[in-house]
Amino acid sequence: MEELLNYFLKSNEIIIIECEYSGKFLIGKVKKINKNNILFHHFDALGKWNDSYEKINFSSITVIELRSRYIKAYTRYFENEMK
Secondary structure, three states, X not given: OHHHHHHHHHHOOOEEEEEOOOOXXXXXXXXXXXXXXXXXXXXXXXXXXXXXXXXXXXXXXXXXXXXXXXXXXXXXHHHHHHO
């Protein structure tokens, strides 16, 4: 899993991380990888980035979703915001 997360850290790609046991559903970007966890910068349904990073333990991650239509819609939104 760490190798996959390293790819997303380097690519700066938007992904979804789910921690189904705690009910967390986060969409955003991997910002740092530590020994047992990552720091994840996520945003809400309105596209507003959270002011702080979420620490997520590797052991709590149950789903990593990438390049879905949902993610692509937000990616286009942020690309348009940058113009």
